Amino acid sequence: MRAIGNLIWFIFGGIIMxxxxxxxxxxAFISIVGIPWGRSCFVIAGFSFFPFGKVAIARDELTLSEDIGTGGLGMVGNIIWFIFAGFWLALGHVFSAIACFVTIIGIPFALQHLKLAGISISPIGKTVVTKEVAAAARNANAETVVSNIRSNR
Structure with a gap:
């Protein structure tokens, strides 16, 4: 089902976003200082081309360790990103979602646009993985937290 959804998505608008x-x-790459943002753009472009079955997850949630993109500098980077590009990409995804919501068949595609609008706002510190990998990472994190709580008693 994911393959069919991704194919229909790509043909009917996913390619544009x-x-x-x-x-x-x-x-971002032309500006040289924007290379970190450019890298995120190309990762999310792949996500935008084929979003079904994938989810954006914070890297620290996936790896259980902070890096430069998931800390304070990542937050500053996301603010700069939002001002120069994130707002416009999020707006494009929201307008596309509204157009998709007009028909019943378009509702799953509208939901994908809203998911992409959310990551458009703050892509720094996130990575794209399959839904199964994200669920496994979240389960492992929950087990770690429970284990830590039990050991502190």
Whole structure:
């Protein structure tokens, strides 16, 4: 089902928003200082081309360790990103979602656009994985927290 959803998504509009992500990625790479944002753009462009069965997850949630993108500098980077590109990409995804919500068949596609609008706001510190990997990481994190709570008693 994911393959069919991704194929229909790609043909009927996913390519447009994916190319928008690539455009902002190229602009970021041209500026040299924007290379970290450009890298995120290309990762999320792949997500935007084929979003069904995938989810964006914070890297520290996946690896259980902070890095430069998941700490304070990542927050500053996301604020800068939002001002220059994130707002426009999120707006494009929201308008696409509204257009998809018009028909019953378009509702799953609208939900994907809203998922992508959310990551458009703050992509730094996130990575894209399958839903199964995200669920496994969250379960492992929950087990670690429970284990720590039990050992502190």
């Amino acid at each position: 994916g190319l928008a992500w690539c455009f902002f990625g190229l602009l």
